[in-house]
Amino acid sequence: GSVMEKVLQRRSLQMRNMQRAWQESPEGNKMLDFRKSLPSFKEKERLLQAIARNQVIVISGETGCGKTTQLPQYILESEIESGRGAFCNIICTQPRRISAMAVSERVSAERGEPLGETVGYKVRLEGMKGKNTHLLFCTSGILLRRLLSDHNLNGVTHVFVDEIHERGMNEDFLLIVLKDLLPRRRDLRLILMSATLNAELFSNYFGGAPTIHIPGFTYPVQAHFLEDVLEMTGYKLTSLNQVDDYGQEKLWKTQRQLLPRKRKNQITALVEDALHKSNFENYSSRARDSLASWTADCIGFNLIEAVLCHICRKECPGAVLVFMTGWEDISCLRDQLKSHPLLGDPNRVLLLTCHGSMPTSEQVVNAVFDLLLGFTNFCHHFLQKFIFEKAPPNIRKIVLATNMAEASITINDIVFVVDCGKAKETTYDALNNTPCLLPSWISQASARQRRGRAGRVQPGQCYHLYPRCVYEAFAEYQLPELLRTPLNSLCLQIKSLQVGSIGEFLSAALQPPEPLAVQNAVDFLKRIGALDEKENLTNLDPKLGKMLVMGAIFRCFDPVLTIVSGLSVRDPFLLPQEKKNLAEIAKSRFSAKDYSDHMALVRAYEGWKDAEREGSGYEYCWRNFLSAQTLQAIHSLRKQFTFILRDAGLLDEDGGNNKLSHNQSLVRAVICSGLFPGITSVVHRETSMSFKTMDDGQVFLYANSVNARYQTIPYPWLVFGEKIKVNAVFIRDSTGISDSILILFGGALSSGVQAGHLKMLQGYIDFFMDPSLAECFLKLKEELDKLIQK
Ligand code: ADP
Ligand code: MG
16 A cells, blocks of 8 residues: 555656646646636636535536636646645546547647546547546546446546536436445545536535536627528528428428428418417417428528528628537538538638537548547547637638537637527437437527527627527427436446346436336336346346357457347347238348348348438338337347446457458358357258258248348358247248358367367367356457467
């Protein structure tokens, strides 16, 4: 103990010297001047005292006042200054990956250090932190995961939970766990940070914790609603011919879904009514809702374009921030604006985008950039470089952003805000027990927050692209995520935390979900076999467990994870009697000539995830004869299995387990290792549908199998998981494999092979069949790493 103590003391002194040197340097001084100009600086002493005296405090303050970048830093600095730097460990959670990354980079720059030194970050599959990191920005999901294995957060001195006003599921979940932890860790400090004023809710939850408000300086922002915007821009919404293609398509959908019997001109009249006569309140809430959606959707991008033109031509200089719903909208609008004579002119307009996720095609670019830039994520890099910088004189900066620019990220020079009034949020379709990510109306609080973004440097303007009466019909605050999403995967997480009954645990939440919703989730988990009758986590079928472990070891974890989850539930491919043929064709589209039902499942699942991200999960399932509910179950199970394997130490945090996921033969090999001895010979095929198994039995391919559609199969063997006896014996899902795969991964069959390392491999495989030998996993991994490199 005392040796360690001495080491830390010495390290603390070094930290103090380095900090002082930076603060006295010219750049450090300049940085300090900037930091002193932030509203939070005036409250610094008060804050430090409050944190020293209370276990929990709640801090509220306008976005941009310096909560995220300054407060954790104040603590770090004061600990370092008092010679205790190496003894403190501060964690600050963010709801989104990208803000954790951007903020950590900013804070290390403010301290004149490279990222990963005193300040680091950690998000799923990526991170930069070292042994000297004492302030860590991470996603709330990462902290939750840490709590799974480290119930007491040993060594952590301060936890900041940021952006609690968003009421994300992970944040609400964290608060329950941390509240439970506080009595056990009297020395731990918890600081909650919120961008809005409703601090009492949180303060009450923690037994009246003191609240501190950081008064901000903001200039007044003038709000314009659709009525004014139409007048200002001269944009006319008189006939539907003026609706652009995008709007037409949306309109068509909306019309079909919500207003089936109304004709186009009737709808136009209704909208006009809503806009001009503002007797909106007289409509039923359903009509009001569909009407409101319709107005926003059919206006589409042309109105945004008109507003942007208006700003560029008529208004004073200043950057523009446009709030949109998601990546698809942002990229469509960007493409449209690029071809506009004024807005697309790079000498006059700097068009930027800012969003949390990237589409698949850009992930390729991202990967290339990752290679070029070493560790820096493309998106991150992109944010750092342009978003925060001032545009050159005479060039107008326009940033198209999702609601992440609402509170997590501050762009300083914004004077104009264009607000489309919607954000993507996960909603819960109780009827089908499926979540969907759909654009929905924001709350009044969000609309005000968006408006506020325009008043940071001078008085600003905000253009809300919806009628005032629609704004007045918005909910005051957004419903917490915990109350609007199904609780399936959350319940699994609760179970892995081993904190007792799910119902009891959730009843301790800030705003507990309905007992019925909890019951639904538990029933669902029982139905898919993830929980047993007593609500305990069930064990995995050992064969599938083996496949998972092999997938992790052979670094093709992700597809194997999907396959194992799929084999643990029902088949997601539906085969309705009356549309059998269509359904079979739909499934064969996923087979891409790889002669594998298992890989078809992986493709179907991946496609569904992409579709979900775009909010079209339902349509996708409908088109492809897939069961959304089963895909959802697969999704939940994937999470559960990942937890289990991570706990067993079999998954690398850096994504190394997926380095070879694109290698098809490897995935085939792992499938074979898991499903053996379910092998049938293709060579000894008897008729076009029947095959001979190893034990000389005759089996038929299930009609829905992709392999049933081929006359010839270019593999000598098919490996399968399940035989079903109807009137003959059928095999359900099968995958073609080669001789060498069978020899290497086909269990007992390989005993004839002489090569020494194959024997060793086999030995290890037999070894880890015994689940009590957890340490052997790691040894096996080392050995196999060597093998793979050969
Ligand atoms: P809050 O968390 O209260 O919303 P932040 O701590 O994120 O505020 O930001 C405080 C201020 O620091 C912002 O107003 C902005 O001026 C500045 N800032 C934050 N991030 C960056 C960055 N990456 N580059 C330049 N300035 C930044
Ligand atoms: Mg912040």
